[in-house]
Amino acid sequence: MSAGPTTITPLATYRNESPYPFCPGCGHTVILNHLNEAFRLLDRDPREIVLVSDIGCAGLSDQYFATSAFHGLHGRSVTYACGIKLARPELDVLVVMGDGGTGIGGTHLINAARRNIGITVLVFNNLNFGMTGGQHSTTTPAGAVTSTTTAGNLERPLDVAATAAVNGAGYVYRGTSFDKDLPARIAEAVRAPGFAILDIWELCTAYYVRGNQFSRQALFATLDELGFATGVVRHEEVADYGAAYRAANPPRPDSPSLPPKGLEPRFAAALARRFELVVAGSAGQKVRTAVRLASEAAILSGLAASQRDDYPVTVQTGHSLSAQILSPEPIEYTGVETPDALLVLSTDGLKKVGRHLAAMGEDGRVFAVPELGELPTRAPVTPIDLSRAPGKLNRSLAALAAVLGALGLLPKEALEEAARLGPEEYRAGNLAAIAAGWSLASGL
Numbered sequence: 001m002s003a004g005p006t007t008i009t010p011l012a013t014y015r016n017e018s019p020y021p022f023c024p025g026c027g028h029t030v031i032l033n034h035l036n037e038a039f040r041l042l043d044r045d046p047r048e049i050v051l052v053s054d055i056g057c058a059g060l061s062d063q064y065f066a067t068s069a070f071h072g073l074h075g076r077s078v079t080y081a082c083g084i085k086l087a088r089p090e091l092d093v094l095v096v097m098g099d100g101g102t103g104i105g106g107t108h109l110i111n112a113a114r115r116n117i118g119i120t121v122l123v124f125n126n127l128n129f130g131m132t133g134g135q136h137s138t139t140t141p142a143g144a145v146t147s148t149t150t151a152g153n154l155e156r157p158l159d160v161a162a163t164a165a166v167n168g169a170g171y172v173y174r175g176t177s178f179d180k181d182l183p184a185r186i187a188e189a190v191r192a193p194g195f196a197i198l199d200i201w202e203l204c205t206a207y208y209v210r211g212n213q214f215s216r217q218a219l220f221a222t223l224d225e226l227g228f229a230t231g232v233v234r235h236e237e238v239a240d241y242g243a244a245y246r247a248a249n250p251p252r253p254d255s256p257s258l259p260p261k262g263l264e265p266r267f268a269a270a271l272a273r274r275f276e277l278v279v280a281g282s283a284g285q286k287v288r289t290a291v292r293l294a295s296e297a298a299i300l301s302g303l304a305a306s307q308r309d310d311y312p313v314t315v316q317t318g319h320s321l322s323a324q325i326l327s328p329e330p331i332e333y334t335g336v337e338t339p340d341a342l343l344v345l346s347t348d349g350l351k352k353v354g355r356h357l358a359a360m361g362e363d364g365r366v367f368a369v370p371e372l373g374e375l376p377t378r379a380p381v382t383p384i385d386l387s388r389a390p391g392k393l394n395r396s397l398a399a400l401a402a403v404l405g406a407l408g409l410l411p412k413e414a415l416e417e418a419a420r421l422g423p424e425e426y427r428a429g430n431l432a433a434i435a436a437g438w439s440l441a442s443g444l
């Protein structure tokens, strides 16, 4: 997502050139065309619109638009959208989800509605799970035949619009993909300050239509029989939760809700290519903290840095592992398969890096505490012996400093500066660990 452009660049179309992938006659195509019209009415820079897509056929939608996008797990799209909106209130955040996702993530929907978080949810309600072969969902009408209700559905369908309305959603609309005013209603919903939802009924031609001889007329007749309200069901002036929260909690200078301060590069690193380093130890060894310090030192040296941590849910037992990438170029992919270097600090860590050790070749470097013995790898293994260091020394940081120094990845001054920028209570200890490790570097 962009950092937020200041000039508005509305588009003649917010669609990109990819054709939709849906079956002939699928209602998703029609609704997405309406959505494109709604974007034109809203007249916003496409980078300031975020389409958050759920799973299912409806969940494919975001990739056909030139907006920002986020795609996640089934039923969880509302949670991602809420997070995005709370963090970046200036963006228009829209969710596209199927009736399947609406049922699976029902509680998220209710909570977002009752809090009035200012997102807009479009439910592509085709009354069944389309993508997986026409199983019944929470909105399938009673009596309907689907692949999981072959004798007719016994359940009462969920009234999505009424549920959102009774829980206080600011804007609630129910309509169909056939509504000519759908673009205007979508735009109205996006402009409404609180939570907005449009329950849009439509046809899944591949399954629901075939299984129930369903049609446009039958769709309207079903809405009538159920007595489900249509049109704008509720439109109330409500406070957007994010705005209310920010008013009630003005940011303090140390507030975590403030944007990160950033680290200005003031050192120079000699690193000319992407370098992948994995550090593997045990919980409590401060592995992640040591690697974070190195990441900060890299940024202070003008490099890009990424860090992926892995540890079990248990407290103070088990492994603690950090995969770090340092690069003079932006880092697009943060996965590490065959690290350039591996630092193993404990048996717990060793148990987790078997695949790295096996993948590394003679051009790799492995560093390990000597008590681990021989390691199963073709890469040369260099012992790092800190057994005679003072008991309180942060051994992970010392060993990492030794590796960074030996490989010439970062300047020592950048590591020291990162330590100085950290919490005061750890400053002296971290500086001592860096000094101890760096003194070993030339011998490795």
Ligand SMILES: Cc1ncc(C[n+]2csc(CCOP(=O)(O)OP(=O)(O)O)c2C)c(N)n1
Binding pocket: 055, 056, 057, 058, 059, 073, 074, 075, 097, 098, 099, 100, 101, 102, 104, 124, 126, 128, 129, 130, 131, 132, 137, 204
């Ligand atoms: C948590 C979870 N459960 C089940 C699935 C399998 N799944 C993938 S698509 C789908 C059906 C989607 O139906 P719906 O949300 O109504 O979208 P449609 O395909 O009808 O547009 C299901 C059940 C999944 N991906 N994740």
Ligand code: SF4
Binding pocket: 021, 022, 023, 025, 026, 027, 028, 057, 058, 126, 130, 131, 203, 204, 205, 206, 207
């Ligand atoms: S399976 Fe149903 S929902 Fe999916 S593309 Fe086909 S008609 Fe549309």
Ligand SMILES: [Mg+2]
Binding pocket: 056, 098, 099, 100, 124, 125, 126, 127, 128, 129, 130, 137
């Ligand atoms: Mg569906």
